[in-house]
Amino acid sequence: MEHQHSIAPFGGIGLGLRRTHYEDFLETDVPVDFVEVISENYMIEGGKQLRILEEVRAKHPVILHGVSMSIGSAGGLDSDHLGKLKLLEQRIDPLWVSDHLCWTRTSAHNSHDLLPMPLTEEALSAVCANIDHAQNALGRAMLFENPSSYLTFPEDEMSEWEFLSEMTRRTGCYLLLDVNNIYVSARNHGFSADDYLAGLPLDRVRQIHLAGHDPATKERPVIIDTHDRAVVDGVWDLYAKAIAMLPQPVATMIERDEDIPPLPELLTELDRARGIANEAMVPA
């Protein structure tokens, strides 16, 4: 752990920037405290998309959220990916840089999906070595998000919250708590979402994701994290619990990647998050 950077808490309500809403963000004052972008969409050499991000950055703090770092890959990180992320980070000066606790590729192929980690000491060591590499290359601490998962491994040696706790302890990284992912994985694997929250080092949480999911069916008995619909009440309830437990303010946002509604609809949904966050901050 060579880097010495800590990430100061940032409390606010934000939104994932999607192409559908570019015009809104460029031409109006969207009432959000920050925007989050998918890093890889902007790890390009030039053109309109990058110019738009720079214009949005001039109006709002930006978080870079990656989907392709593959922090759990046994073969290490992709130096081309890391180099381009560093260039983007220098260009945008984000609030912070995040990715997922998952792996996406081997040396041969890339799944472009967030594949689950076996929860073993061996996997933890690989993840921590990769996090050290990434944080040192970027010269800053990162956030890592708990994933939704659709299977667990027979060889698992610990719970996901134990894995995340040890990961933050060994590397100094922070957590992006995806409340919908906790909800989804808890139901898919039969653990308690309350135990999950209670088992995390909550002082390391800097951001919360909220999203919608596709419920389980008789034919497909797992919930899928789809980001294609409104946040369900059960996830809102879990968010309220989580935010009341956190010892510091955090950045909360809604992710929407499919069937993206007009911006006012998402802003109304964000108001609910703002209300819950404000309530949690009122002294008892």
Added chain:
Amino acid sequence: MGDQTLAKRQAAFLRSVLDESAPLPEGWGNSQTVGMSVYRGNYRSALVGALESTFERTARYVGEGPFKQVSAHHAIAHPPSGWTIEEAGAGFDATCAELFANNPEVAELAWLEWAMLKVSRAPDIQPFGATEFGEATAEFGDKDWMGLKLEFQPRAEAREVKANLSGLWSALEEGADGDRPASLLDQPKGCIVSREGELPTFQMVTPEAAHAFDAMQKGAAYGEAIMLLAGENPDAEKIQQAAVQAGGMLGEWLNEGLIVGVRA
């Protein structure tokens, strides 16, 4: 680099994601089988979605069902290896050429969409104006002109085509509901893909202009481009005509903002 056991487990997992007929890892039960079916579905839908997004006109042209088939074939034959999912579109024109062998316009439309995407993300470089070009070449003698190399906009590219790309491009725009134009041209033409400001664009040119552009984009000198235009075993008159033709192209490329630098 990492632990061998974890590496083996990840390789086996990814094999199962990519290939539905691959055996599942030892010790897996029903819950893992159910979960794997989700990852397999995610992988396929993400790739098909990425291809649909990059090749939206090609998809409209061939129709949803055939496009899903060619996308699935491409994903199986060329599983992606790059960190960006858009790279899954590399070689998609060749897959279209293979699967739509009797419809060459499909592969050419896919080539155009892929070229437009690449050029749209290229570095932003100011084009070389006529004044700058004049200053850079003011002292040129004949030998300097023959050795002149042009630097074109990054990722700009050109090729000869049989398809009526300009007609198809307009007809296949989202929301367009007019009649489809003829798919193929009476005579082959050239197509140059470039950027106008920050927007990708293309222009139909003569096949010779496309060949000359392609050759110079790949490093050929101006003199070599003239000889390319002059054809095989040219006489002095043909070389002279080719030099005039090359001069005209050079002027057009300058006017279109395609040139960003020159090297003697």
